Amino acid sequence: MADYVVEFGKDGRPVEPDGRLDAAAFHRNQQAICEVLGRLLHGTTGDVLEAGSGTGQHVIAFARAHPGIVWWPSDCHPQHLISIAAWRAYAGLDNVRPPLRIDLSDPAWCAEMTDGRGPGPLAAVFCANVVHIAPWPVAEGLFAGAARTLRPDGRLILYGPFKRDGHHTAISNAVFDTSLRAANAEWGVRDVDELQQLAAGGGLSLAEIVEMPANNLILCFSRSGET
Numbered sequence: 001m002a003d004y005v006v007e008f009g010k011d012g013r014p015v016e017p018d019g020r021l022d023a024a025a026f027h028r029n030q031q032a033i034c035e036v037l038g039r040l041l042h043g044t045t046g047d048v049l050e051a052g053s054g055t056g057q058h059v060i061a062f063a064r065a066h067p068g069i070v071w072w073p074s075d076c077h078p079q080h081l082i083s084i085a086a087w088r089a090y091a092g093l094d095n096v097r098p099p100l101r102i103d104l105s106d107p108a109w110c111a112e113m114t115d116g117r118g119p120g121p122l123a124a125v126f127c128a129n130v131v132h133i134a135p136w137p138v139a140e141g142l143f144a145g146a147a148r149t150l151r152p153d154g155r156l157i158l159y160g161p162f163k164r165d166g167h168h169t170a171i172s173n174a175v176f177d178t179s180l181r182a183a184n185a186e187w188g189v190r191d192v193d194e195l196q197q198l199a200a201g202g203g204l205s206l207a208e209i210v211e212m213p214a215n216n217l218i219l220c221f222s223r224s225g226e227t
Contacts, residue, residue, distance in 0.1 A: 020090060021055040021083040025129065030061050032213050033128065033159055040124075040157060040208075040220060041066060047119035049074060049149070051104060051142055052130040056084030060091045062126070070095050072119050074102040074110075104130070105137045107144035121151035128159040131195070132177075135186035140198060146221075147202025156204060156221040159212070163191040170215035192219065 015021055041048070045068050050059045053073035063071045073084045073096065084099040100118060102109045112118030125146045131139040146156040161173045168174040168189065177189040196206050199221045210218040 015083075016086070018090065019079070019082040019086040021079070023055045023057060026055065026057040026061075029128075029159075029213070029216070030058060033058070033218070034061055034065050036210050036212070036218050037062060037126070037157070038065060040155065040218075041069065044069060044123050046070065046123040046151070047072060047121075048124045048126065049100075049119060049122055051102065051125055051127040051145075053084050053099065054080055054129075056080070056087035056099070058128060059084070059096060060087050060093065063091070063093045063096045067093075067095055069123065070097060070119070072097045072100060074100040076101060076103040102145075104141045104145070105135065107141045107148075109141070109145045109149075113145075113149060119149075122146075122149045122154050123151060124155045124157055125150065126157045126159075130160070131158065132160055132162075132180060132189045133187055135184075139190060139195065143195070143198040143202055143204065147199075147204055150204075150223070152223055154223070155207070156199070158195070158219040158221075160216055161189050162195070162217050162219065163189055165193065166191060169217075173215050192217075195219065 047070045049072040051074055053059050053075050056073055059071050059073040075081055075084060081099050081101060088096050088098065100110050100112055127142060131142065143156070150156065161176065168177065173189055180187040180189065199205060203223060204221040206219060207222040208220040212218055
């Protein structure tokens with residue numbers, strides 16, 4: 001199982017009696033992310049999977065903004081899965097499915113992806129703040145799974161801090177990267193070029209880079225030749 005820098009519920013923030021967790025980062029970045037997803041997913045219908053849903057707050061916000069999409073949250077931490085299920089029950093939205101237990105370091109993801117209990121071919125996979133706080137095999141499994149499950153017009157959308165051409169985009173990102181690698185040598189801010197190489201191995205290519213607040217980026221990958 002992937003080991004993350006912060007497991008929500010162990011970071012000192014309160015836990016609701018029903019198990020709902022609250023992430024400070026959600027309140028900082030959800031509006032900016034929702035605005036970009038609103039453009040990238042405009043007119044999209046079908047199934048979208050969030051890989052590494054954490055507390056579950058993002059997927060609820062996305063589902064409210066995109067009622068024509070069926071959202072599938074996922075995570076590998078037991079307390080995260082409890083929180084996602086609790087937020088789903090609290091929100092009462094018809095277009096959010098129960099969370100899937102997916103360990104992204106396993107390219108197969110989970111049995112539900114192939115046995116009919118999970119989503120069909122995916123319109124998109126969204127993944128925020130995961131690949132830099134997990135070992136490299138998590139990134140490999142994320143891209144391999146997305147390449148296998150995305151429909152022909154599907155997209156893999158990543159959010160977080162990334163290096164470009166081997167360089168950090170801000171001093172704060174370099175400091176953050178140093179702290180990550182000090183905690184675990186397998187963690188670290190990933191370079192866009194490294195991720196493009198993973199994408200190419202699965203027939204995906206980088207279609208768009210969107211600059212985001214706080215020196216973050218959104219990377220949008222699509223089937224090669226698709227826009």
